[in-house]
Structures are given as structure tokens and as C-alpha cells.
Amino acid sequence: MNAPWLRSGRVIAGAVLLLAVAVCAVAAPALAPHDPGDQDLLNILLPPSWMNGGDPSYPLGTDSLGRCVESRLLFGARTALEVAFFSALGAGLVGTILAHVAGYFGGAVDWVIGRAVDIWMSFPPVVLSLILMVGLGTGTDKVILAIILVDWTRFCRVLRSEVITVTRRDYVSAARLLGYSHWQTVTREILPATRPLLITLVSLEMGIAVVVEAILSFVGLGVGANQPAWGQMIADARQNVATSPLGLVLPMLAIFLCVAGFNLLGDGLRRALDSRQTAVRSA
């Protein structure tokens, strides 16, 4: 198969990064030298094993409670990917459905959905998610729900304008004249046109979800204290940044690589999947 998206450098770079993160997440129990929750209070704030005073059984050192940094990074990938996947899926689903309903039918339906989005977006997203987390309590499912409730508007607003553009095309009129129902028209004629944008948005949203989850965990309103998360690691390493900076740098690097992977993949897929852009390039 010589699908165009397989030849895009961005897609390959993004996919490789994400694959690495995914392998870490899936194989975390096998790869991690320790249980991420185990505290070794005799060996706190150890430097990585290759540095002076390092311990070979803690390859990347330990944190202020003597927990293995490497193990926590590996298990943190699980949390990050789980949140990224489900919240992007949920927000995408809600936003896409509302965007297509609003853009396709227009009129009063569009007005109501449009105003709902306006009001929703006038709350600062971080504050809104913090309020939600306070109300919902901590836990992975609560983080996912909060992100969905905050970020569906992003999908709705961007996709709606695309749906409106496509709905005005004559082929949509033609489909209606040929007897297509509204459902058939939207799924067969409009959705294929909005799909490249949707894929991009989902991919970017996964990156955003990773960041939001880190923020929420950072302030302690995230996935919960007993589940390792990168945001928590940053929060924990804050006090000792002068003595062991790697404790802060490593989870940040993990977040950066993961988000960069999603963004590269999203952008690459958008360029490759949009048949208009592909046609221009081959013409």
C-alpha cells in the first residue's frame, strides 16, 4: 500500500514518538524496575545511576519520597494516554455531532448551538475545568469528563464553519434531489469532507488533554494521589529543583515529547488526508 500519509515525514515522526510513548505505557509493568508507589525513604532524591551517588537499581534516581522516577514516568504515560484518548474521543464526538447539526440545518438550531458555544467559551478553560474537578472530585474518569465538558466547543466551532462551507456545495443539493435523507446526506456527503479536519482536531486535542491532565494533576485536582501522573511528578519535584533538577525536567520532557507527537501526527494527517491538497500537489 502506498497511502500518501505513509510518506509524510510529519506523520512518521509523530507516529514514532507516540509509538514509543504507547510502548512505555503498555509495557510499564514489565519495564519498570519498581512499583511506582513504593517509597524507599532511605534513598530519597537519588541522582540517576550514572552520576555520583547514584544507585543502579534506580536508573533515573528517586524523588523526595524515595519513589523510582523511571517507574513513575512509565506509569505516568499510561495515565496520559488514557486521558488523551478518551477525552479527545468524547469531546470530538459531542462537538462533531453538534457542529454537523448546527451547520447543516442552520437557522434556529444553529443559533441555539452557536450561543451555547459562545457562553461556554467565555469561561476561561482552565478555571472551568478546575471548578468542574472541585465539583466532581479526583480520578481519571473525572479528568476525562472535565476535559470533554470544556473542550467540545473547540470541535463544534471549528467544524461548524467547515460544515457550512460544504453544505453550500451543489453536490449536497444534488444528493438531496436524488432522495438522500438528511442522515444519508450528512454521513455520505458532508462527513467525508470534514473528516480530515476532525482527525487533525482529535490529534491536537489529545495533545491538549495531556497538558490539561498535567495541569490538573499539578494542582492536585487530577487523577488522584495514588496514581502516578507527570503533572504530579512536576509538582512533587518543585521543592527540590535546586538539588535534583532532573526530577522536574524528565516529566516535562515526557509531556513535551508526547504533545509534540500528537501535534506532528495531526498536522501531517491533515495535509495528507485532504484530497484537495493532495490533488494540487500531484497536478
Add this chain to the structure above:
Amino acid sequence: MSLLRAEGLEVSTTLDGRQARVLRDLTFSLQPGQILGLVGESGAGKSMIGRAIASDLPAGFAVSAGSLRYGHEDLVAMPRARRQGLLGREIAFIPQEPMASLNPVLTVRQQMDEHLRRIGVTDRLARARDLLAQVGLPEPDAVLQRYAHQLSGGMCQRVLIAMAFASDPKLVIADEPTTALDVTIQARVIKLIADLQARSGTGVLFITHDLRLAAQICDDVLVLYAGRPAERGPARALFKAPRHPYTASLHLAAPGMTGPRHVLLALPHQMPGLRQIAGMTGCRFAPRCPVVQADCTVTEPVMAAAGHGTACHHPDLAGQIATPEAAPIQPAAKRAPEVLRTSNLRRVFRSRGFFATSETVAVADADIVVHEGEFVGLVGESGSGKSTVARLVAGLDQPSSGQILLDGQRDMPRALRRRHVQMVFQDPQSALNPRHRVGDIVTQAMRVDGHSQPADRTARAAELLAQVGLSPEIAGRTPSQLSGGQRQRVNIARALCVVPKLLVADEIVSGLDVSVQAQLLDMLLELRERLGFAMLLISHDLAVVRYLCARVVVMHRGAIVEQGDTDAVFTAPQHDYTCTLLEAVPPD
């Protein structure tokens, strides 16, 4: 001393690592005070000439041989600064898309002021007013205060013409200046260009696809085919007695407005693209030439240096190309049932502002009847409401009042309606979903209820494509891989899938080259014979309506001003507006 002179001009680009010549052997000279027409279909390379003069060739294209001289100066080798000094002053351009050529966020006054300042006019406001009056714009002061979107296409083009002639240029390059305009406005714009040109002794390079228009306005005409001149000569001589088979074919492919109707000459295939040209020997027109001889594919003919020249080995044969007289259009049988009747059809658009609501009557009390198997033409300018009628009849829009009877029924249910009336859309680019394959597009109607088998659909797709003269392998392609003419055929095939009784066709041949248009018009006549559908043909082109339709309906500002048998209306128009429309058509 000629004003503009090209000598063996060649423009090339690189294609697949090899040099490909987009234009070559181009030789012409334009004298001061003359209009030289450059005629060719899309892909002939005619716009490259204008761009070469402005040194504005697309990226990757360059002049590779020959010379292009403005007076004594070499336009190709000229320093940038000198060219900048000439453009807009001694050399002016009239663009193809008047609306897009004015800056939407500046008023006409600001734009004219900027231009006049650049060419060093001191009393700019008075001069701007004067110029707008010269191009026949009533109330120049009001126009000066407006933005481009507040003016019609014709008015925008007048403003641009005024700006082009502001500096008393010696050379004006008009690239399809009327293509985007209505026929009545085209006639006025053409006259305006000719008047200004005669008054100031300017030389005009008039680039167009319309041979008839060129013959009307130009002194000399150069016909281009696949990047090479096919024929050059005085406009009338070239038009009346063409010496190149391509010129003759162009002439015979366009339907006429007077005399007996002739079958249109539909050249096979299409103009070769750059890749095909590279592999050709001999005359580039040979594969499509109706009078091709054995030696045509061996050596490439060369055009004589002066006079009425032609790049053809057998110029005497061009005169022999002729098409038989067409069978007269059968009017609908006396008792033929009505497939469509509209009575007092009215559509009012309300635009609700914050404080007030304004109303536009797009269609006012229209009564149109179409009988079974009858082709009815609906003509009028843009804004006359003809496309609104099309959408109302097709059911894409609801009338504000009045009735639409299909087969004598009011409010036909949707399931029946889709088998009764179908629409062919104007812009095949927008009408075909770029993400579907052609085979799926033409059999869309079969997927509605979900009972059809893939094998049935494949068979039906092949059948439909054959009906519109396309080969079955096209079913596997996407619309972006098709030419404009092929797309329009697919567009028609989709509408024919349900075998409707009435086809509403909105400007289906506008924007197509004349030889492609001829193929489509003949195809429609043939399909009517075979399938017996009726058609409401919306068109701004009276000649097309005359060729296809037994009856014609003339619309003006939302109202029907005249209707009747096409021949009667066109030979003895009753309404003033019909007369204006008819007078605006360039003569045969």
C-alpha cells in the same frame, strides 16, 4: 515602427525533468492604434503572453527563446526598474475578474487616487471624475465613494478600464475582459474599449476565447492552438474564410444566431496537454483535424511570415469543412402532457437587518409551462432570477407564493419528485463531491434505499457513462482527475440515473470551451432522442438556446417579459429588453 513585436517567442517550463514549451514560434506585431486579437481555448497558452509582457510568468516558467519588443526596447531583458516605470503608465492591463481586481477594503476614490498619484496627476479628484464619466458611469461622484462589492461586475470593469486608460497608455493588454460579464454588458464594455482606443490611438492586445467577439472588435487576429499560432490574418478575412482547419472548426462549433441551424462540429478528444505535446510529431492539430492528410503527422507546418498566414500544409482544405443542416427542432406535440406548470410563482428574499427588514423580489409571478419531451430555454442576465426559478422547480427552495405543478400534481411527495425532476448544476467543480469516485457519484440515486447490489451499480454506472460518451474506466476516477467537459458529463449522467421526465439545467455549458460545448450540446440532443426527457435550460447564451430549444422564456429583473417559439422571439422580439439582449450578441 510597431508598438509591440514578438519574434519567435518561446516560453518554457520543466516537466518530468525535461524542457516543455508552453508557447513557441510566436510571431506577431501590433501597430499603434490597432487591436490585435489573440484567440484560443483554455490551455492554448494565450494568457502566458500577457504575463510575459508584465514579466509575471508563473514560477518555473521563463522565456527561453525569441524576442518580445516594446518599441525599441527588449521587454524580456529590460531592467526591473524600467519595466516598473512602463507598467501602469505606458502599458496598462484590463483584468479578467473585475470584482477580484479591485481592493475590497478601499473605496474607488482611494484606489483611483493612488493610481493617479503614481502616474503624476495633480488635480486627482477632478481627473477621476472625468475618467469615470468617460467610461459612461452615471453619477461618478457616487461611484467614487463606493467599495467594489457595492458595484456590479460591469461597473467594476468600467472603473478598471478608466484606470487603465488614465495614463494615456500606448499599449493596453485586455485579458478576457468580458468573460465574467453578462452579454449586454459585454457589448457595452467592448464598445467602450474600442472607443477609447480609437480616441487615443492606443494599441490593444485583446486576449479572448471567443472568435466571434474577436472578429467583431479586432483589426488582426492570431489563433493559438496548443501553444503555437495556427492562423494569423485580418479579422474579417480570417473569420469569413479561415485557412486553418482549427479556425474553421472553432467557427463551426459555435451555434449561430441567424440562418439555418447547422449540426455543430464537435472535434474529437481535447487539446493536447504539455506531456502529450512532447511526444508528438508533425502538426499538433492532426489527431483532431477533420481533413487530416498523410503528411500532416510527418512534418510540422510553418506559418508564412507576412499577410494572412496559416500553419497548415493544406490550407485549401479548411474551406471544405462543413456540417450538414440540423433537423428542425420538433415543437412539443399538441396534446403532450405538461411535466411542469408554474403559476404566479413568486419568491421574495427577506434580509433582516438589526432595525429594518428589506425585501428583494427574485421571481415575480412567473408562469412557465414545459411539455413532455420539450426543451425550453430560460434566458436573462445575472440577477434576473433565472437560477432562483431553477431551484424552485427542482425543489431546493420554497416559493413565497404561487404554485408548481409537476405532472399536474401539487406537492408531489419527495419519493416521486426525485424520479420526476432532476437538476444539473452550473459548476461541475462544486456539483461533484471530490471525495467520491465517478462510478459512485453517477449511481448515487441507487443508494438511497440501500437495496441495490454493488454489481448492479457497477453495471448501471457503465451504462450511464456510455450514454454521456465516457469510457467505463472513468468510473474508478475521482472528479479532480477529469477535464471540465468530462465533469459536466458526469454531472449530467448523475441526473439521468433515475431517468427523470424533466431536467433542470442551470448554465451547464458556460465556462466550457466552444469545442467542448459543441460536444455537450450534441450529446443532449441525442439523449433527448433516446430518453425523451424534457428540459428547462437556463442560459445566458442565446445561441445555445436557439440551438437546443423550441421555446424560450425571457426574464428581466425577476419578471418574465416575453415567451414564445424560439425562432419567433429571436426574429421578431416584442419586448425592448429582448431586443437589447439580441443586439448584444456578437454577429455571426
